[in-house]
Amino acid sequence: MHNRVPRPDRPPRVSWAISSDTNADAFDTYRGSFVDLYEVGDVAHAGKADFSSRTTVHLFGSAVIGRGRSVAQTLSRDAAMVRRSGLDHVSLIINLAETVGDIDGKSVRAEAGSVQFRDLSRPSTSHTNKIDTLNIMIPRTSVPSWLLSKGLHGLVLPASSPGGRLVASHLMTVAEVADGLSEAEGVAAIEAAFVIAERFMGHERSIAPAHTDAIHRSIRERAMALMDAEPVNGRWTSDTLARAMGVSRTSLYRAFERTGGVKAYVLSRRLSRAYAELRARKGNQPSVEQIGQMHGFSDRRTFVAAFRQRFGMGPDEVPPSNPQASRLAQDGSELPMDRAMHDVVMDWLRTSEAA
Incomplete structure (x- = not known):
């Protein structure tokens, strides 16, 4: 036993x-x-x-x-x-x-x-x-x-x-x-x-695939940490992100290749975080606008459009958690x-x- x-x-x-x-x-x-x-x-x-x-x-x-x-x-x-x-x-x-x-x-x-x-x-x-x-x-x-x-x-x-x-x-x-x-x-x-x-x-x-996967995960995590620190900062491009992390653009692209690319990965993860935040809120607080801004969306309209595109419903339709x-x-x-x-x-x- x-x-x-x-x-x-x-x-x-x-x-x-x-x-x-x-x-x-x-x-x-x-x-x-x-x-x-x-x-x-x-x-x-x-x-x-x-x-x-x-x-x-x-x-x-x-x-x-x-x-x-x-x-x-x-x-x-x-x-x-x-x-x-x-x-x-x-x-x-x-x-x-x-x-x-x-x-x-x-x-x-x-x-x-x-x-x-x-x-x-x-x-x-x-x-x-x-x-x-x-x-x-x-x-x-x-x-x-x-x-x-x-x-x-x-x-x-x-x-x-x-x-x-x-x-x-x-x-x-x-x-x-x-x-x-x-x-x-x-x-x-x-x-x-x-x-x-x-x-x-x-x-x-092939050559150390587990190590390659681990390196790519690390690059993705570091990239998200940088962008999370300044979620609405427009300066983040592939070039500026690669320089800030000290990796080549090729390494950056490879790390995000199977996630649909840097932009798609960042958008998907921010929307997932916003969904979790909407589930956890009490009543209508924080507001949809506030949650969108916390996760890098400059205004309600942009947030609602992206959210609806991903989940097929608006942020106000997310049911609360128990x-x-x-x-x-x-x-x-x-x-x-x-x-x-x-x-x-x-x-x-x-x-x-x-x-």
């Missing part, structure tokens, strides 16, 4: 256990909390009977790892939901029941225990006769470059393959001992899963909540992406 003694300094954790046996609205709250992640369908009795969900989710750095169990259901992300959620994350899924689905028009079937990869910025639909799953979600900018180059959406490492068994076994163990891990240990354990997967997915290692649930998640309550908390997990994802 693995040691599961919680650490006093552990990262945020949230857990829930709900059932239609004890709460007639259990499925409705479950589906409602899922609203920006998946549309839930094909649940027996419309969730009014024989429905249950039991899940624990941990936040390690910018990644979340969740272990959940529930009834048969279909989970879908259409183009409208992809846009509204604003997530630019990759999901790695292990379900201990067979899964069938449609990934961008391509039929996918994964045997029980397979490792599945999903790009959350693209549509997908999957159905399983039982949710008994482990799910990791991490920002695209933290995904190894070799995996992104493979067109990962819909990729499957079969459970019958050595690589599939090894990755699944490793991550199931991580989920089992997660209560006893520090943030650094959890991050390292998740990164190790990608190292294992790399060995079995036909990738021929402060009590978020506080309990940060406090690491041992007791499962009596409502599903996918909305809190979504806030984690948006905040960590914007960090």
Whole structure:
């Protein structure tokens, strides 16, 4: 038996256990909390009977790892939901029941225990006769470059393959001992899963790709720190930014290449931060104008237009977060909540992406 003694300094954790046996609205709250992640369908009795969900989710750095169990259901992300959620994350899924689905028009079937990869910025639909799953979600900018180059959406490492068994076994163990891990240990354990997967997915290692990825992440972080210090300063161009950081323009471009370029990355991250700020505000304070200005937008009109372009809705339409649930998640309550908390997990994802 693995040691599961919680650490006093552990990262945020949230857990829930709900059932239609004890709460007639259990499925409705479950589906409602899922609203920006998946549309839930094909649940027996419309969730009014024989429905249950039991899940624990941990936040390690910018990644979340969740272990959940529930009834048969279909989970879908259409183009409208992809846009509204604003997530630019990759999901790695292990379900201990067979899964069938449609990934961008391509039929996918994964045997029980397979490792599945999903790009959350693209549509997908999957159905399983039982949710008994482990799910990791991490920002695209933290995904190894070799995996992104493979067109990962819909990729499957079969459970019958050595690589599939090894990755699944490793991550199931991580989920089992997660209560006893520090943030650094959890991050390292998740990164190790990608190292294992790399060995079995036909990738021929080039010169120190992990080091290259780390260097590019460092350049992106330094660039954001400079621009955050003066968010509305118009002097930042590729040339002035490269000089201020002491790197070449070529190095700067390469660091931002897989994020769509410097300008696109900065805009995306500032909008993600603004979204998180809008979720966290009390009433109408700070105002939309103030939040826009804090994140580098010179006026309301510019901010609203950019926000609507990214999320398909205006800043005033962002629903508020549940402060009590978020506080309990940060406090690491041992007791499962009596409502599903996918909305809190979504806030984690948006905040960590914007960090």
